[in-house]
Amino acid sequence: MGDTANSGKMGTDWTANQVAAVVANYFMMLERERLGEPIVKAELYRQLASEVGRSTKSIEWKLRNVSAVLEEIGIPWLPGLLPAHNYQDALVEAVGAQVALHPQLLTDPAASEPRFTAAGVPVLVDPPAFGNSDRDQRPEALRRLVRTYDPAERDELNRSLGRAGERMIIDFERLRLRRVGRDDLASKVRWVSDLDGDHLGYDIRSFEPDGEERLMEVKTTNGHARTRFWLSANQCEIAASNPDIYRVRRVYHFRNGAQMFDAKPPLEAGLLMKADKYVVVPR
Numbered sequence: 001m002g003d004t005a006n007s008g009k010m011g012t013d014w015t016a017n018q019v020a021a022v023v024a025n026y027f028m029m030l031e032r033e034r035l036g037e038p039i040v041k042a043e044l045y046r047q048l049a050s051e052v053g054r055s056t057k058s059i060e061w062k063l064r065n066v067s068a069v070l071e072e073i074g075i076p077w078l079p080g081l082l083p084a085h086n087y088q089d090a091l092v093e094a095v096g097a098q099v100a101l102h103p104q105l106l107t108d109p110a111a112s113e114p115r116f117t118a119a120g121v122p123v124l125v126d127p128p129a130f131g132n133s134d135r136d137q138r139p140e141a142l143r144r145l146v147r148t149y150d151p152a153e154r155d156e157l158n159r160s161l162g163r164a165g166e167r168m169i170i171d172f173e174r175l176r177l178r179r180v181g182r183d184d185l186a187s188k189v190r191w192v193s194d195l196d197g198d199h200l201g202y203d204i205r206s207f208e209p210d211g212e213e214r215l216m217e218v219k220t221t222n223g224h225a226r227t228r229f230w231l232s233a234n235q236c237e238i239a240a241s242n243p244d245i246y247r248v249r250r251v252y253h254f255r256n257g258a259q260m261f262d263a264k265p266p267l268e269a270g271l272l273m274k275a276d277k278y279v280v281v282p283r
Contacts, residue, residue: 014062016090018052022059023094026066027102029078034110041080062091069095072142074151074223075105076255079115083224089141096145106149111222112160114168114258122172122251122258127270128225152228155221165220165251166191166203168258173206173216180209201238202246213245220251225261227252230276239265 025048029039045056052059064084067077069092077083099105116122136143155161170191177186185207190196193203202215215238219229229250239246243265251260263270 014054014088014090016094018054019062019088019090020094020097021052022048022062023066023091023098026063026078026081027098027105030105031102033078034108039078062087065091066095069142069145071224071253072138072146072151072227073099073149074154074221074227075099076108076111076115076222079256089139092139092141092145096148099149106154107158109160111255112158112164113255114164115255117257121175122168122260124172125259125261127250127261127263150228151221151223152230155219155223155227156230161220161222161254162218163194165254166193166218168251169204169216169218169249169260173204177207177209182207182209185209185211199234201232201234204249215242215246216249217247218249218251220254222254222256223252225250225252225259231267231273236267236273239267 065087067081068083174186190205204216206214248263
């Protein structure tokens with residue numbers, strides 16, 4: 001798919017070499033950001049514009065395209081470069097090549113540290129409208145990249161990310177209850193998976209201001225709201241047995257604003273649930 005809408009040269013597509021140069025510079029900035037080095041984006045845009053023969057506005061848009069691909073595979077994007085979609089396959093392939101050269105980004109400890117908006121706290125939003133179709137309509141190049149660097153599998157194995165998300169929710173729930181004058185309930189919010197073990201089917205026990213109990217299973221990702229995640233059979237059974245008080249709290253964009261939403265039972269009503277793995281017992 002060609003990209004002429006923001007090309008900087010009306011009617012001409014980006015070449016593979018131009019795309020590769022922009023993507024490589026994005027990853028260079030990622031490395032510098034993680035080392036705490038200052039980044040002057042305007043200067044970089046000017047240098048890249050001269051190198052690839054595109055306008056600075058076009059360069060910025062292409063960099064935002066890179067953010068959109070990183071979002072799909074659960075790698076935090078650079079602050080100030082919000083994801084912009086509608087990009088060409090060549091950009092997806094260039095991002096994949098750079099991830100292969102920088103595998104440390106897949107397990108970067110900094111990715112387990114939340115970064116909030118100006119409000120300084122995570123934002124609880126309404127669940128997204130997922131729709132009823134299980135058809136993945138993303139381009140094949142992107143689907144292939146997501147399969148290679150499956151964010152759902154990485155998130156499930158990344159215990160530091162999971163614990164960081166749970167810790168953030170503990171703080172959020174206590175603050176939420178204190179703000180409505182329920183210090184008594186705030187003191188009872190319990191990090192169940194940390195104190196009692198992770199076999200109970202939920203991570204946190206919290207409350208509503210009226211005292212109603214909430215059992216929360218927290219799932220955290222640096223990807224977007226529709227990034228896949230795994231639920232165990234035990235978690236699904238506990239949800240079904242406690243439909244009034246159980247919630248799956250999905251935390252996303254953990255390093256890029258930390259937003260979250262709740263899914264309540266029946267989980268199938270708000271989430272598209274597909275069997276991904278089976279327990280197999282030899283006969």
